Amino acid sequence: MKTNRQWRLAARPQGIVRNSDFQWREEAVPALADGQVLVRNIYLSLDPANRVWMNDADSYMPKLPLDAVMRGGGIGVVEESKNPKFAVGDIVQGLLNWQEFVVGSGSDLTKLPKLPGVPLTAFMGLLGHIGLTAYFGLLDVGQPKAGETLVVSTAAGAVGSLTGQIGKIKGMHVVGLTGSDEKCKWIKEELGYDAAINYKKENIHTALKQHCPKGIDVYFDNVGGEILEAALNLVNVHARIVMCGAIAQYNADQPAPGPRNLAVMIMKRVRMEGFIVTDFMNRAGEATLELVQWMKQGKLKYRVDVVEGLEQAPTALRKLYDGSNNGKLLVKIGPEPGEEKAQHAAK
């Protein structure tokens, strides 16, 4: 009988997540009933939403109960199936959670297509929620027009880096804020941002004003707080603010006050809109086709930051908040099917 190694929610975090908020558990994998599948997890996706789900409050999903296996998206491979919809070897994606194996009906899992030249990790970034968030957030909520100015707050992050590049594809003047000179260099030289601001070193308002000489038409907000206030000071008439996340606030026990200048939104007729990508999932197909095409044309680059081992998941989650991750943050739980064979062959 297989052993399922897991991380369970041990405590509601106060501020930044600590390893003691999780508990390591090992338990037997149950035998399959009719209609069930056994999935072995390969990649676990770490996202700001993880932190939200740990709070003692419902969000767009119900809060996670204490002692439950930590919630998280993942990609895995079907190892056994008593469900005619799944065959052994199928690659699936869904809320596989922080564990090595999942047994269930598979009703909430998506079978991933085999796309030549597209690595499995792309489904966690470019072709997963990350890519769809950038795509629908910018194009549907932001309604960009060629020649307009786009500001992206976490410009080197998983969503932000794709958002900025899609902005360039759409002919915008794109300005990004990020937290290190290395990331500034990367988004300008590799991703094609027109300007990059190191928000830890520069005066945000002065730098934004300098790099947005025509004002701001779309602000893609991942952080809220001070950068939102600075952006509001520069918005043009009928500007759009896409509220994609508020990472600065997820950890805050005492949320920071909002921007003092919200009234600007009246004078400038600004629309500020929160969105969650799951509302757009019925249109994921069209977006995926376009994203793959852009990727193959070399117009969309992305990075994944793969941390090895399920044991590292709690520690790795903190990388989202100290900005030390380079690209979409993943935990690799086990080998991809091809790698497994390669390992066996090597033995």
Place this chain on the structure above:
Amino acid sequence: MKTNRQWRLAARPQGIVRNSDFQWREEAVPALADGQVLVRNIYLSLDPANRVWMNDADSYMPKLPLDAVMRGGGIGVVEESKNPKFAVGDIVQGLLNWQEFVVGSGSDLTKLPKLPGVPLTAFMGLLGHIGLTAYFGLLDVGQPKAGETLVVSTAAGAVGSLTGQIGKIKGMHVVGLTGSDEKCKWIKEELGYDAAINYKKENIHTALKQHCPKGIDVYFDNVGGEILEAALNLVNVHARIVMCGAIAQYNADQPAPGPRNLAVMIMKRVRMEGFIVTDFMNRAGEATLELVQWMKQGKLKYRVDVVEGLEQAPTALRKLYDGSNNGKLLVKIGPEPGEEKAQHAAK
């Protein structure tokens, strides 16, 4: 030669407007050149926008220069015309400013239709910017649906009182906040609000929660600040926040921090949108027809608070901020054409 009595902008106000921010001036009315009209002002409209225009900053209109005649909307009667588009006796509306007479081309003036049973003051409220603001703000920006819950922040004010009634016409559950028991009584008993909250006496959050058992779908925000934060705590998924004004902030030298809970907008996919009625003026006709119809059906009630005498304008303006006005605030500068004849006849 006629004398033109005027209020001019003497100083940029700090906080609440003071009488010393204005200077009284009397000067001769110039003779008409070809193409010009002479308008005698009858009603001056006092609005939160007056205060905005006095600041040393452009808004949706350029800031008013010091020593200029104070800017303001008004209704007047054409007394002389060398412009074939206007006849003596025409009633006109536009930025007539804080003075007794206006000489100009008339290009920015609108001739008012004579509508049987509709008093002239209705064009300042129900059929003016006030009514159109409530109409387009609620219906176009707010996108209300029958059965949804609407919260109106300055529920007994000029715009708010119409907004709440239009909400009822559209089948909504309507909750209003206002600053006195008398106003609470008026909006419930006369205007048909489902519930009224005296924000000066009650705990705003507790009272809103009690009166919005199904959450808030549309929040029509005239104030920003604390009430906005309380409303955000109760918004439903896909709620709309109509930012119609931020009267609490117009006077503030040091604007108050914004709501601490803006991140709610992401989880609940909330749209917050600022608007200014002038963007909708090309559709004023359709709105006016519907507003007149509702008024004649007794479904829309409104009050005007008429202060007598141009001299009183600076003092009267403060009524907007201490909440002592009862309905749309007007200054009567001179008699309506009919009243003039009546006065002459009485002599």
